[in-house]
Amino acid sequence: MCELLGMSANVPTDICFSLTGLVQRGGHTGPHRDGWGVTFYEGKGCRSFKDPAPSAESIIAKMVLDYPIKSCAVISHIRQANRGGVSLENTHPFTRELWGQNWTYAHNGQLRGYKKLDTGFYRPIGQTDSEWVFCWILEQLRKRYSRRPGQMNAVFSFVASLADELRALGVFNMLLSNGDYVMAYCSNNLHWITRRAPFGQARLQDADVTVDFQTQTTPDDVVTVVATQPLTCNENWHKMVPGEFALFRLGELCLSRVMN
Amino acid sequence: MCELLGMSANVPTDICFSLTGLVQRGGHTGPHRDGWGVTFYEGKGCRSFKDPAPSAESIIAKMVLDYPIKSCAVISHIRQANRGGVSLENTHPFTRELWGQNWTYAHNGQLRGYKKLDTGFYRPIGQTDSEWVFCWILEQLRKRYSRRPGQMNAVFSFVASLADELRALGVFNMLLSNGDYVMAYCSNNLHWITRRAPFGQARLQDADVTVDFQTQTTPDDVVTVVATQPLTCNENWHKMVPGEFALFRLGELCLSRVMN
Numbered sequence: 001m002c003e004l005l006g007m008s009a010n011v012p013t014d015i016c017f018s019l020t021g022l023v024q025r026g027g028h029t030g031p032h033r034d035g036w037g038v039t040f041y042e043g044k045g046c047r048s049f050k051d052p053a054p055s056a057e058s059i060i061a062k063m064v065l066d067y068p069i070k071s072c073a074v075i076s077h078i079r080q081a082n083r084g085g086v087s088l089e090n091t092h093p094f095t096r097e098l099w100g101q102n103w104t105y106a107h108n109g110q111l112r113g114y115k116k117l118d119t120g121f122y123r124p125i126g127q128t129d130s131e132w133v134f135c136w137i138l139e140q141l142r143k144r145y146s147r148r149p150g151q152m153n154a155v156f157s158f159v160a161s162l163a164d165e166l167r168a169l170g171v172f173n174m175l176l177s178n179g180d181y182v183m184a185y186c187s188n189n190l191h192w193i194t195r196r197a198p199f200g201q202a203r204l205q206d207a208d209v210t211v212d213f214q215t216q217t218t219p220d221d222v223v224t225v226v227a228t229q230p231l232t233c234n235e236n237w238h239k240m241v242p243g244e245f246a247l248f249r250l251g252e253l254c255l256s257r258v259m260n
Numbered sequence: 261m262c263e264l265l266g267m268s269a270n271v272p273t274d275i276c277f278s279l280t281g282l283v284q285r286g287g288h289t290g291p292h293r294d295g296w297g298v299t300f301y302e303g304k305g306c307r308s309f310k311d312p313a314p315s316a317e318s319i320i321a322k323m324v325l326d327y328p329i330k331s332c333a334v335i336s337h338i339r340q341a342n343r344g345g346v347s348l349e350n351t352h353p354f355t356r357e358l359w360g361q362n363w364t365y366a367h368n369g370q371l372r373g374y375k376k377l378d379t380g381f382y383r384p385i386g387q388t389d390s391e392w393v394f395c396w397i398l399e400q401l402r403k404r405y406s407r408r409p410g411q412m413n414a415v416f417s418f419v420a421s422l423a424d425e426l427r428a429l430g431v432f433n434m435l436l437s438n439g440d441y442v443m444a445y446c447s448n449n450l451h452w453i454t455r456r457a458p459f460g461q462a463r464l465q466d467a468d469v470t471v472d473f474q475t476q477t478t479p480d481d482v483v484t485v486v487a488t489q490p491l492t493c494n495e496n497w498h499k500m501v502p503g504e505f506a507l508f509r510l511g512e513l514c515l516s517r518v519m520n
Contacts, residue, residue, distance in 0.1 A: 045348025088305025
């Protein structure tokens with residue numbers, strides 16, 4: 001399996017604290033040795049740093065942590081391979097263009113029978129179930145909306161209905177972003193937390209690191225972090241239930257659904 | 261204008277020597293201060309490092325030079341903006357998927373009337389003429405070949421005919437790769453050199469750096485470097501003429517054409 005990390009914020013924020021915790025799980029405190037990646041949005045552009053090497057030993061991970069890139073939307077992933085070998089083309093996150101926007105996606109879980117899903121225009125490059133179903137999701141969006149719709153809540157609700165179908169094929173925890181919104185879909189394992197004033201201290205679970213957010217923020221900052229497992233040990237994370245999805249924009253929860 | 265750098269090699273080779281020269285031109289020995297980027301292929305995957313900051317001052321450029329990524333196909337670009345502001349989404353190289361492969365492209369020049377070109381499925385994300393015509397090229401390839409053809413020489417000859425059309429709209433020097441092939445198209449300014457045994461010494465034009473390739477290679481290595489301007493001052497670079505294109509695979513020239 002793998003671990004996911006996402007962030008949505010109303011001001012460009014660095015994700016170094018959370019990422020410091022996550023990369024430890026890539027070969028140090030966790031078994032996710034088969035690569036890692038992170039995508040930062042900056043305006044309409046985004047940049048990804050990826051390495052098929054374990055994140056805990058990655059020179060690129062060290063550079064990303066040393067050179068804090070500030071962003072309002074981030075998707076990250078550390079991998080423990082199941083479907084698809086350890087290689088760069090199988091390393092999440094995956095980014096593709098839809099409606100003139102960069103769409104970025106990462107998946108945790110494993111699916112059966114996914115090759116029956118028609119990816120249409122979007123052809124998988126690597127061998128993972130994850131990339132295959134990402135292509136399928138984008139193809140479905142493209143078929144339903146030939147151009148970018150004004151109502152993005154409806155778009156992400158539709159994505160959630162696709163994710164419900166995928167969850168029937170196995171385990172499908174997912175993060176998805178177009179740079180503006182960050183969507184989290186829970187199949188069995190996903191948590192989130194929104195931090196806002198008054199900010200306090202947070203202590204990482206996976207490294208002896210504590211941060212006092214009050215010294216790094218202004219009173220108006222709102223930052224949501226989504227992660228497979230809580231990254232801190234002294235805060236209350238919201239545990240998502242199977243079939244739940246949550247949509248964040250500028251750090252705030254703007255849409256959510258819990259399956260009945 | 262901008263400067264291009266590409267590499268094709270028959271063994272994974274680092275491009276640090278050439279890149280060291282190029283990044284100097286991004287704000288130090290040259291005026292190309294508006295961002296830079298480099299894409300390395302590894303198998304079917306590729307990874308890009310991009311920065312809208314001047315390459316000569318970029319922390320990411322320093323990391324890329326300190327951590328030599330070895331690759332058989334590389335595309336790099338330093339930018340002096342003309343069309344499109346200085347931002348990440350306007351920073352070359354651009355990568356899109358076609359036929360289940362990553363296609364990577366960088367452009368030097370400026371075009372008029374390009375917005376009449378129908379990009380079809382591929383929508384530009386940024387505001388550059390460069391990305392627009394890249395989308396158009398991919399759309400034309402897709403229309404002509406619904407799946408990946410066996411004869412790639414024919415594919416790149418077709419791309420050259422598209423490039424001929426673009427050259428009529430202004431200046432269009434281009435590098436294009438699918439990870440296997442590296443294509444260079446010259447509108448007015450592009451040079452290449454193939455290095456093979458017996459290897460000698462090379463001295464950069466833009467920095468006080470000399471390398472003895474003999475100490476870094478085996479006798480079977482073949483490495484071609486393509487650049488807007490020769491990067492070394494003691495080697496003979498092939499100067500391409502307007503309308504010339506050259507296709508490289510595993511370091512070797514495999515197809516070329518000079519306009520009559």
